[in-house]
Amino acid sequence: xxxxxxxxxxxxxxxxxxxxxxxxxxxxxxxxxxxxxxxxxxxxxxxxxxxxxxxxxxxxxxxxxxxxxxxxxxxxxxxxxxxxxxxxxxxxxxxxxxxxxxxxxxxxxxx
Amino acid sequence: xxxxxxxxxxxxxxxxxxxxxxxxxxxxxxxxxxxxxxxxxxxxxxxxxxxxxxxxxxxxxxxxxxxxxxxxxxxxxxxxxxxxxxxxxxxxxxxxxxxxxxxxxxxxxxxxxxxxxxxxxxxxxxxxxxxxxxxxxxxxxxxxxxxxxxxxxxxxxxxxxxxxxxxxxxxxxxxxxxxxxxxxxxxxxxxxxxxxxxxxxxxxxxxxxxxxxxxxxxxxxxxxxxxxxxxxxxxxxxxxxxxxxxxxxxxxxxxxxxxxxxxxxxxxxxxxxxxxxxxxxxxxxxxxxxxxxxxxxxxxxxxxxxxxxxxxxxxxxxxxx
Numbered sequence: 112x113x114x115x116x117x118x119x120x121x122x123x124x125x126x127x128x129x130x131x132x133x134x135x136x137x138x139x140x141x142x143x144x145x146x147x148x149x150x151x152x153x154x155x156x157x158x159x160x161x162x163x164x165x166x167x168x169x170x171x172x173x174x175x176x177x178x179x180x181x182x183x184x185x186x187x188x189x190x191x192x193x194x195x196x197x198x199x200x201x202x203x204x205x206x207x208x209x210x211x212x213x214x215x216x217x218x219x220x221x222x
Numbered sequence: 223x224x225x226x227x228x229x230x231x232x233x234x235x236x237x238x239x240x241x242x243x244x245x246x247x248x249x250x251x252x253x254x255x256x257x258x259x260x261x262x263x264x265x266x267x268x269x270x271x272x273x274x275x276x277x278x279x280x281x282x283x284x285x286x287x288x289x290x291x292x293x294x295x296x297x298x299x300x301x302x303x304x305x306x307x308x309x310x311x312x313x314x315x316x317x318x319x320x321x322x323x324x325x326x327x328x329x330x331x332x333x334x335x336x337x338x339x340x341x342x343x344x345x346x347x348x349x350x351x352x353x354x355x356x357x358x359x360x361x362x363x364x365x366x367x368x369x370x371x372x373x374x375x376x377x378x379x380x381x382x383x384x385x386x387x388x389x390x391x392x393x394x395x396x397x398x399x400x401x402x403x404x405x406x407x408x409x410x411x412x413x414x415x416x417x418x419x420x421x422x423x424x425x426x427x428x429x430x431x432x433x434x435x436x437x438x439x440x441x442x443x444x445x446x447x448x449x450x451x452x453x454x455x456x457x458x459x460x461x462x463x464x465x466x467x468x469x470x471x472x473x474x475x476x477x478x479x480x481x482x483x484x485x486x487x488x489x490x491x492x493x494x495x496x497x498x499x500x501x502x503x504x505x506x507x508x509x510x511x512x513x514x515x516x517x518x519x520x521x522x523x524x525x526x527x528x529x530x531x532x533x534x535x536x537x538x539x540x541x542x543x
Contacts, residue, residue, distance in 0.1 A: 119376070119400040119401070119402055120399060120400070120401055120402065120415040120416075120418055121401075121402040121404070121415075122401055122402060122403055122404055122407075122413030122414065122415055122433065123404065123413060123414050123416075124404055124406070124407050124411055124412075124413055124500075125411065125412040125413065125414045125432065126411045126412065127406075127411070127499070127500040129414070172414070173411070173412055175359075176361070176412060176432060179359070180257050183255075183257055184255070184257060184258075187251060187255055187268075188248075188251055188252055188255060189248075198258070202257070202258065206410060209260075210409055210410075210436070210437075210445075211446075213439040214439060214440075214444045214445065214446075216439065217439030217440055217441055218441075218444065218453075
C-alpha cells in the first residue's frame with residue numbers, strides 16, 4: 112500500500128457554493144433537457160429559481176448526485192422514473208431517521 | 223483462481239427455474255444496491271450478484287456453467303476450468319453488454335469462462351480515431367466530528383481507486399488523500415474534490431470525488447441540520463432562583479444566565495452558535511432538573527415548608543382527566 116500523501120485537496124461544499132445551469136446539468140448527465148425538466152416536475156430536483164424560465168434555471172450542484180442516483184436505480188433495479196423518485200424520497204427520510212436514531216443512541220449511552 | 227458459486231450468490235438451488243432466479247436476483251439487487259444498502263460490502267455483493275445473474279439468466283451460459291460445476295467440489299480453492307469445458311456450447315454475440323454492472327469489470331473467474339464483459343474499460347488507442355471521455359465521478363461517505371465542522375479540519379482518507387495498468391487493464395490501487403474539510407459543513411451535504419474521481423480516457427479530464435458528510439454521534443450534543451443542542455442538568459434551586467452556570471459548547475465554555483422559575487424541558491436559544499454553515503445554526507440549551515439522590519432530613523423539611531407555602535400549585539392541570 113502506498114502511504115505517500117499526494118497533496119492536500121480543498122473540499123467545496125457542493126450544496127452551498129456551486130450552481131449549474133440546465134445546459135450544464137444536461138451535459139454532465141448526458142440527458143436531454145426534457146428529462147431534467149420532468150425530474151423537476153416530479154420534485155426530484157429543484158432549481159433555486161424555479162419561477163423563471165427554464166433557460167435561466169440554476170441548480171445546486173448536489174442535484175447532479177440525485178440525478179445520477181436516480182439513473183442508477185432505474186438502470187439496475189428496473190424501476191421507472193416515478194419509482195426512482197419515490198426511492199430517492201424514502202432514502203432521504205431513512206437517512207434523516209438514522210441520524211436521529213444515532214443521536215438518541217449516543218444520548219442513551221451517556222445517561 | 224477462485225470458483226464462484228453463482229447459485230449460492232443468488233441464493234437459489236441448482237434446479238431453480240429461470241423465473242425463480244429472476245425473482246431472487248431482483249430481490250437481492252434491491253437489497254444490496256449500493257445506493258440503497260447500508261451494508262459496508264454492498265458494492266462488492268451487488269457486483270457479484272450482477273455477475274451471477276449475467277450467467278444464470280442465460281440458459282446457454284447456465285448450462286455451460288452447470289457442466290463446469292460438476293467438476294468442482296466445495297472447499298476447493300484453486301479452480302481451473304478443463305481446457306475443453308466449453309465445447310458443444312455456443313454463446314451468441316456480444317451478450318455481455320447488458321445494463322447490470324456494466325461499468326464494472328467482472329471477476330477473473332467470469333472472464334476466463336465467458337470472456338471480458340463488453341463495456342467497461344476495453345478500448346483501443348488506435349491512431350486517428352482516439353476518443354476522449356471524462357472520467358466518472360466517485361462517491362464516498364465520511365464521518366467527521368462536530369468539532370471538525372465548527373473549525374474546519376484536515377483528514378487523510380484512504381481510497382481504493384481504479385488506475386490503468388501497463389496492460390491497459392484497470393487495477394485497484396489504494397491511495398491516500400489529504401482532504402481539507404471546509405468549515406460549516408452539515409450532515410448530508412457533499413463536498414467535492416475536483417479531479418479526484420476516476421481518470422479520464424485518453425488524457426481527458428478526471429472525474430470528481432464527492433464525499434458525503436455524516437457526523438459521528440456525540441455523547442453531549444445533538445445535531446439537527448445546522449442546529450446543535452445540549453441537555454443541561456440543573457438543581458431545583460438553580461431552576462427556582464435562576465443562576466449563572468458554565469456550559470460547554472463546541473467552541474468552548476460559555477457562561478449562561480438561567481432565568482428564574484424555569485422548568486425541565488425549557489429551552490434557551492443562542493443564535494449563531496450552531497454550526498457555522500452558510501445559514502448558521504443555533505445552539506439550544508435544554509434544561510433538565512435533577513435532584514440529589516438522597517435528601518437529608520433538613521432538606522425534606524425545607525421542601526415541606528415549600529409545599530405548605532404554595533398548596534395551590536397543580537403541575538398536572540394540563541392533563542385534565
